Amino acid sequence: MARTNDDVAAMLEEYADLLAITGGPDFKIRVYQKAARSIGAHVTDIAGYDTTELRQIPNVGESIARKVAGYLRSGTVPQLEELRGRIPAGVRALTRIPALGPKRAMALHQRLGVDSPESLEAAIHAGALHGLPGFGEKTEENLLHGIALLRDAGERVHLGVAMPLAEDIVTALRAVEGCHRCGYAGSLRRMKDTIGDIDIVATSNRPKVLMSAFVALSQVTEVILHGDTKTSVRTGQGLQVDLRVVPPDAWGAAMQYFTGAKAHNIRTREIAVHRKLKLSEYGLFDAVTDELIVSKTEEEVYQRLGLPWIPPTLREDIGEIEAALAGELPDLVTEEDVRGDLHTHTELTDGHASLEEMVAAAAERGYAYYGVTDHGPKLYMQQMTLDKALAQRERVRELDGTSGLRLLHGVELNIDPDGDVDWPPDVLAGFDVCVASVHSHFDLPQDRTTRRLVRAAEHPCVNIIGHPSARLIGRRPPIDADWDEVFQACARSGTALEINAFPDRLDLAAELIRRARRYGVKFAVDSDSHAVGHLANLRYGIGTAQRGWLTADDVINTWPLDRLTAFLRKKQAAGVSRP
DNA sequence: GCCGTTTTCGGCCCGACTGTTTTCAGTCG
Numbered sequence: 001m002a003r004t005n006d007d008v009a010a011m012l013e014e015y016a017d018l019l020a021i022t023g024g025p026d027f028k029i030r031v032y033q034k035a036a037r038s039i040g041a042h043v044t045d046i047a048g049y050d051t052t053e054l055r056q057i058p059n060v061g062e063s064i065a066r067k068v069a070g071y072l073r074s075g076t077v078p079q080l081e082e083l084r085g086r087i088p089a090g091v092r093a094l095t096r097i098p099a100l101g102p103k104r105a106m107a108l109h110q111r112l113g114v115d116s117p118e119s120l121e122a123a124i125h126a127g128a129l130h131g132l133p134g135f136g137e138k139t140e141e142n143l144l145h146g147i148a149l150l151r152d153a154g155e156r157v158h159l160g161v162a163m164p165l166a167e168d169i170v171t172a173l174r175a176v177e178g179c180h181r182c183g184y185a186g187s188l189r190r191m192k193d194t195i196g197d198i199d200i201v202a203t204s205n206r207p208k209v210l211m212s213a214f215v216a217l218s219q220v221t222e223v224i225l226h227g228d229t230k231t232s233v234r235t236g237q238g239l240q241v242d243l244r245v246v247p248p249d250a251w252g253a254a255m256q257y258f259t260g261a262k263a264h265n266i267r268t269r270e271i272a273v274h275r276k277l278k279l280s281e282y283g284l285f286d287a288v289t290d291e292l293i294v295s296k297t298e299e300e301v302y303q304r305l306g307l308p309w310i311p312p313t314l315r316e317d318i319g320e321i322e323a324a325l326a327g328e329l330p331d332l333v334t335e336e337d338v339r340g341d342l343h344t345h346t347e348l349t350d351g352h353a354s355l356e357e358m359v360a361a362a363a364e365r366g367y368a369y370y371g372v373t374d375h376g377p378k379l380y381m382q383q384m385t386l387d388k389a390l391a392q393r394e395r396v397r398e399l400d401g402t403s404g405l406r407l408l409h410g411v412e413l414n415i416d417p418d419g420d421v422d423w424p425p426d427v428l429a430g431f432d433v434c435v436a437s438v439h440s441h442f443d444l445p446q447d448r449t450t451r452r453l454v455r456a457a458e459h460p461c462v463n464i465i466g467h468p469s470a471r472l473i474g475r476r477p478p479i480d481a482d483w484d485e486v487f488q489a490c491a492r493s494g495t496a497l498e499i500n501a502f503p504d505r506l507d508l509a510a511e512l513i514r515r516a517r518r519y520g521v522k523f524a525v526d527s528d529s530h531a532v533g534h535l536a537n538l539r540y541g542i543g544t545a546q547r548g549w550l551t552a553d554d555v556i557n558t559w560p561l562d563r564l565t566a567f568l569r570k571k572q573a574a575g576v577s578r579p
Numbered sequence: 580g581c582c583g584t585t586t587t588c589g590g591c592c593c594g595a596c597t598g599t600t601t602t603c604a605g606t607c608g
Binding site for chain 1: 580581582583584585590591592593594595596597598599600604605606607608
């Protein structure tokens with residue numbers, strides 16, 4: 001079930017879209033978009049807020065507060081209903097066609113009665129657009145292409161798809177003659193869990209050479225636009241890749257410009273304007289004389305705006321500007337802080353490598369400790385038994401300490417629909433670490449799912465709730481729980497929440513991490529590796545932890561071993577009663 | 580419609596590319 005805030009944000013976005021289609025003033029459209037973002041990013045649920053409370057939220061003033069309060073009460077907003085009455089829903093859908101915006105969507109609707117992508121396609125084939133001002137032959141062609149693209153929707157891809165592709169392209173471009181620097185920016189650098197397109201920034205004094213090399217890459221199947229400083233292509237899997245080339249001295253300004261979410265960039269450019277400056281991808285300039293002030297590094301750009309450097313993973317305009325101004329940016333956890341992995345598998349259950357191979361790979365990564373957590377017996381297809389687990393424990397103890405790596409023998413338990421787990425407490429007490437996860441029954445009603453997770457968290461032997469929402473990005477929605485209640489149970493019982501680093505999970509998601517953190521919950525960033533190559537996925541989990549504003553102190557597997565083991569044992573020692 | 584170390588009124592981010600234009604509007608990121 002969508003949270004109230006997301007529901008209200010969607011309502012305000014629709015209002016902004018309909019304003020744009022009806023030709024409303026730009027500043028008004030922007031304000032509704034800004035209010036939608038602020039409410040979407042607001043950490044507490046606004047259900048039950050009155051207008052006074054609503055107005056405390058940035059970009060929510062008298063008028064929007066009144067609309068939202070009315071919406072919370074009655075589920076409707078008269079002004080929105082009025083616009084909906086004038087603009088069929090399909091006209092808003094038209095603006096999702098690439099290269100067709102609100103202005104021309106409205107023109108098509110008014111002049112031809114077009115009210116959906118399907119009716120636009122029919123109108124083009126019928127020749128109805130001939131003679132319509134602003135719609136030439138080439139435009140018709142582009143619109144048909146856009147409709148086709150929309151139809152077999154190039155879905156957003158997860159980090160595990162986008163990152164390797166971006167790294168390949170960056171590597172190829174760095175080898176091109178005249179390329180000074182090259183890197184990826186955009187949502188990929190912000191480590192967003194899904195990526196709509198890839199932004200690449202390069203510096204060179206000979207941009208044309210780079211552009212030619214770019215469009216000639218083997219991954220490229222279509223050139224969308226091809227200019228001297230900006231070129232966009234589409235890859236075989238339908239992903240758009242943009243390359244921007246700027247002069248070598250503009251590297252910092254360009255990376256700043258192309259990394260931030262749009263909202264973050266608007267904020268930084270507004271700050272520039274207030275200081276009589278102008279910020280673009282070429283640098284920070286004096287607004288009056290147009291004289292260049294800084295451009296070489298991101299640090300310089302932020303510094304001249306009166307801000308500390310803001311880590312890419314925070315650049316969403318969800319409070320990082322305010323935190324930066326107040327000197328309260330979190331000291332984010334990094335991959336270097338991580339001392340071990342606490343959720344991994346071997347071929348004893350569904351892993352693809354032996355215990356020895358996994359341990360060697362973990363040692364290679366320089367970990368201080370490493371948890372082996374094969375599945376418990378309740379996941380029947382894995383055929384786990386207590387004897388097998390105990391035999392594995394003996395082997396783990398033999399390997400412990402070799403290559404300087406302390407091994408923890410653990411288990412990934414299955415949380416059943418009632419919140420119970422595989423083995424009785426006396427068996428579980430023998431494990432060094434217990435992860436417990438949901439693997440089935442994903443669509444229970446909210447109250448049952450909440451109780452299920454709360455009971456698992458309160459179990460005296462469960463240390464970590466694995467992939468807590470059980471989502472699979474693009475394939476399975478998160479389970480529906482009252483997360484605030486779950487987070488409180490975790491904080492109360494000393495149970496950590498996992499940030500599962502598998503790129504199609506990234507679970508918990510950043511928004512829920514930010515909410516959980518407010519209750520004082522601790523986290524474990526784990527790879528859930530089923531093969532040696534998966535250990536490196538941890539970086540995606542760290543990116544997600546950063547997007548959740550976590551510091552190393554929030555993440556138990558950055559702690560020294562003695563602090564970690566104290567945390568893992570504390571529950572049982574405290575004798576938390578079995579629910 | 581919102582906001583304020585420039586302001587309670589008067590502002591509101593910036594630049595590239597395309598297509599249809601003869602200098603610019605629309606769209607995008």
